[in-house]
Amino acid sequence: MAWDHGFEVAFHPRAVAVVGASGRSEARFHGGAFIRNLKNQGFSGRIYPVNPQASEVSGLKAYPSLAALPEPVDLVIISVPAPGVPQVLEECVAVGDKNIHIFTAGFSETGEPEGIELERRIKEIAQRGKLRVLGPNCMGLHVPAAQFSTFYPEATKPGPVAFIAQSGGHCIQFTRYAHGFGIGFSKVVSYGNAALTDSTDLLEYFATDEETRIITTYIEGVKDGSKLLRQIKDINRSKPVIVWKGGLTASGSRAASSHTGSLTGSEVVWQAFFKQTGAVSVASLDDLADATMTFLYLRPPRGRRVAVILGGGGHSVTTADFCSREGMEMPVLTDASRKALRAFVPVAGTSIKNPLEFEAAQRDLGVLRRMLEIVAADPMVDLLMVNPHLDMLKETGPDEIAKTGDFLCRFARENPQKPLVAVLETWGGDPAVSRAREQLRVELAQAGSVVYRTMPRAFRALSKFIGYHEFLTASQNASQSTEGSAQIS
């Protein structure tokens, strides 16, 4: 059975079984821990521990087998040792429980004959019994809206982003980190060895999932590369697909083989993949968070020509370097704009070329407004970037950061044709400044604008975001011209 919408109930389960649950294990993740996590999150469904050696686990009545449960369940979580997994799957087939998450590791990823044979057996049983299986060797599901998670009990918010990852660790890291970027999740799925459910199965689901608007994924290997390419090429037109491909170096590839038994493919092949699909390529957790935040909140600019307003001449030099290195453009403003700027920007200690360097713009909102109005009207500019100096604003007065945030939100709302981003650096490490930045990030997001933490990160994310929209436009043009020639012939 193809992995299909039959799994839908597992994302919003009314009843789950945890096979192999005990309260005793030392390990960080085990059956009993899953039960505790579910309870701590406030999961309101029914939880059935299955353990023939116990009558109670974590305060819940335990059952000797799946057959002994009072009802069929929407998801079976298996955490018995690897050799016992085939038997549990046979029970699932017998009682008709179709949705399975195998947490247990120790299969093909070990490279050992026993593990490979065990994985072959669970595949055979699942295919015969038409089971939908995640794993083995994976963390399973995290669905914030359902208060359901087999991960840590996290404070992740619901939202329109799906994350699909072979690695459970990446799921935990990204969901934790994402919180500070305003990223909420529809569903998070860790699928481990991908013995039965592969990324292509999950993508098929998320392509039409109404709760998901952006798809993010961490991939080590794929079974059917050309299928993945066709699929992402198609999905990416309507839902951006952001891909972190792991194992592209020799040592990374070796580690991927130990981790999920994956064949990772070469860097050249994956470069071609990104070129053909238009999927967004990221290579670190910072990249992933910055890019996802940008797709969530920023209005797409018409192009990649950015006007930057900042203070400090050296900062303007290195900012221009960062901009060029990430493939963004920093145009010289029109003569009219420069003339208008020179009316109030003194010659000494400033620059009105671009970046616009004028220290007063970092502390005087009247000055910043005049400069922003000029660059927003400049036809050479697609996108505005500002760089208020948070440390200095805090030292200037208690409300200065908040006033700056209010102004930027208002400006962003009043000038939707030229998207505005802010780079808010906090070199001093003052926690109060970091909190203020977080507050501004939240407010600006509501105004269709984003806050980045450093200049290089800002340009990198913007370049990926704009590159995605350029790809869409180029694809549409290409398909229109094909249609045109078809009509002519």
Add this chain to the structure above:
Amino acid sequence: MAWDHGFEVAFHPRAVAVVGASGRSEARFHGGAFIRNLKNQGFSGRIYPVNPQASEVSGLKAYPSLAALPEPVDLVIISVPAPGVPQVLEECVAVGDKNIHIFTAGFSETGEPEGIELERRIKEIAQRGKLRVLGPNCMGLHVPAAQFSTFYPEATKPGPVAFIAQSGGHCIQFTRYAHGFGIGFSKVVSYGNAALTDSTDLLEYFATDEETRIITTYIEGVKDGSKLLRQIKDINRSKPVIVWKGGLTASGSRAASSHTGSLTGSEVVWQAFFKQTGAVSVASLDDLADATMTFLYLRPPRGRRVAVILGGGGHSVTTADFCSREGMEMPVLTDASRKALRAFVPVAGTSIKNPLEFEAAQRDLGVLRRMLEIVAADPMVDLLMVNPHLDMLKETGPDEIAKTGDFLCRFARENPQKPLVAVLETWGGDPAVSRAREQLRVELAQAGSVVYRTMPRAFRALSKFIGYHEFLTASQNASQSTEGSAQIS
């Protein structure tokens, strides 16, 4: 006059004059602000405001001219408007004050004929009067040990790192940011347009400055490139020189011309510069801080083969990718090591290839010790990297992070032959975890070890650090073989 040790007194001044001091200016930096900053820092020398229109500035008696001061001064800070600067310099010549910092901007960097002519005049006066001049268009000096700074009143600590930058903004950013990396400064110098004092003059001073062990610098342009090359090639043998070269892209170069009137040179030329000098190339503030911290605290490993102990299979894949991309090496361990590890590391859900992936190593110090002892003894390994999970340790118990720190310090001290580094990530953004990380950074630094904030940053800094030592070794070998052949011939 060449810029020479005559400037020494300006770094530890007993008396300074601030010409153009008034308490009225709106600007962030101006004469009155310099005086306030000096007083706030606890500067114990004498401060003389010079302003013919005022009898008092910031609570200090003001003087109408340099000639009216009761004594010669060790440093004259000039912040009068640009057209008035030549006249002040003539006064310096007349009274014999030799050390000058021209804060004022509005010279050749404007690209305007008036500014270019003004800069030509100040050069002429300074050369004729044998003045030692920093600037114009610069922030001047910051000497923590002397509690003397024309920058913000910062809490920067004294230490063995010099920072030389055309950009005052970079000086402020780096000194603020450096605090969280344990980096203290001997002297920080912003030299702006470099009309008279160039990077080569400052390097000549710092080459023999006993307070300076590591030289860091931000450069936009140089007047005599081949002199800089010869000089850094020489200095770098005994004091590492870490260089952030700004303006290497087209837009960065344009900005540098507006900033300090510099001609920046091409990327190809600078690549050759780094290859020939062995100077350490960095390209962002993060790079600069990470590299400087590494040079300050880490013992040099014998090579670039790193063994990494971490938890999480996906994390091991992407860590290996980061390692390879930064040119570090992740060797497979010897059979003997792997056998010893397999004695207590289970097969399922782990890897003992490298990275060594075993979740228990992130929370159980007994396990971590056994693993570290094995890899420290492995001849394939030059360097050890650990990755304790701070968020999880904090959730486990109040003392867990501190215990881990104690253990790592002890291990680092007991195993000096294989340097140990820790990568401590804090994805959750908990300020208490960030504070704990900072505490560990301080403790580990005392044990000759360093703490990095993310995996990519760790590998990047380590690669630069090891690359420096490889360059030294290769140079020594080359010069020995040259000596050998000279003896033979």
